[in-house]
Amino acid sequence: MRAPLALTLAASLLLAGCSTQLSTGGVSGFFSKSDNETTGSIPDRIASSTLPVLIGAERWPSVRDAMLIVLSESEDGNTVSWKDDENGGSITPTASFAAPNGDPCRRLSIIDNTSGAGELIFDACRASTGVWTVEPMTAA
Numbered sequence: 001m002r003a004p005l006a007l008t009l010a011a012s013l014l015l016a017g018c019s020t021q022l023s024t025g026g027v028s029g030f031f032s033k034s035d036n037e038t039t040g041s042i043p044d045r046i047a048s049s050t051l052p053v054l055i056g057a058e059r060w061p062s063v064r065d066a067m068l069i070v071l072s073e074s075e076d077g078n079t080v081s082w083k084d085d086e087n088g089g090s091i092t093p094t095a096s097f098a099a100p101n102g103d104p105c106r107r108l109s110i111i112d113n114t115s116g117a118g119e120l121i122f123d124a125c126r127a128s129t130g131v132w133t134v135e136p137m138t139a140a
Contacts (some may be wrong), residue, residue: 007050046071046124046132054120054136057110059087064092069104071124071132087114099125107137 046067052060054060066082070091075121079092095107105125123135 004069045130046134050136051110051120051122051134055110059084059089059112059114062087063089067108067110067124067132067134071126076106078109087101087112089113103127108134 010126027046055063062082062084066080070078070080070093074093076093076096079090081090082088089110089112091111092109093106094109097105097107099105103125105123108122108124110120110122111118122134123137124132124134126132
């Protein structure tokens, strides 16, 4: 009777290290994938004071999640769609380039189908800290 209990406790202790709670909450304009994400790696973050305002607070979490996928996984020209409860749109990386300081950058076309903002063009550059700084280019 004690052996199964001891094995269960030992397995629980060993497996507890496989999941780490990281708090990557927003600080002064930094937005992470979620405030309390259980993960084995540190997620990229997005720093932008303009984009959440243009997109809207209710749409920002869906757009942010799609943007993180686009920035880290999508090739130029591959569109990623996003959708929340009532809205939707798409993000397309249109170009990859290096900033003057050497940081990798991507130009993004963001379309919000419901805000009436049209196409928003942003440049996102990734610092060595893993934070993507997103700056507006134009509103078409």
